[in-house]
Amino acid sequence: MSTPTLEQVVEFLTGHADDHALDVVFDTAKARRAELARIQASTIRTGATVRTRDVRPKYMCGLTGEVSGIRTRAGRSNAEVLLDEDSSEALRRQGSGAERYALTDHETGRKMIRLPLEALELVSPER
Known part of the structure; x- marks a missing residue:
């Protein structure tokens, strides 16, 4: 299985995602932002x-x-x-x-x- 492109993800979110799918995406994005903040913090x-x-x-x-x-x-x-x-x-x-x-x-x-x-x-x- 190949990784979806950003365009495919956006298309899914705008046209097909239900509340549960959006909750999963938001939680995942929040966790990723926190991880990126921790990574960047280690460089300060x-x-x-x-x-x-x-x-x-x-x-x-x-x-x-x-x-x-x-x-x-x-x-x-x-x-x-x-x-x-x-x-x-x-x-x-x-x-x-x-x-x-x-x-x-x-x-x-x-x-x-x-x-x-x-x-x-x-x-x-x-x-």
């Missing part, structure tokens, strides 16, 4: 430029910065990300509620956040 190192994704509150998605450190505790790795000036300003504009998610680097005025590695997308490797 201190000094890398990253973008936040799949985080709540949603206004935290899309922020960019540099990984200043990685800490692993109880098998879970979190990155400390020093946000760039634009992302720091975007977080400031969200108001005082957003301040609870970030610390301010008093030397630069930029914001520092801590997130799981899986919530980060690699923009460019460490310098």
Whole structure:
């Protein structure tokens, strides 16, 4: 049996899939995305430029910065990300509620956040 093409899969989904088939596809896609996030997370190192994704509150998605450190505790790795000036300003504009998610680097005025590695997308490797 050959692997179906993407076009064949899309055709099946749009014209033939019932609720059960769609549930299976969504669950499989969600699991695959999680696996890809774990794989990418393993490539993130201190000094890398990253973008936040799949985080709540949603206004935290899309922020960019540099990984200043990685800490692993109880098998879970979190990155400390020093946000760039634009992302720091975007977080400031969200108001005082957003301040609870970030610390301010008093030397630069930029914001520092801590997130799981899986919530980060690699923009460019460490310098």
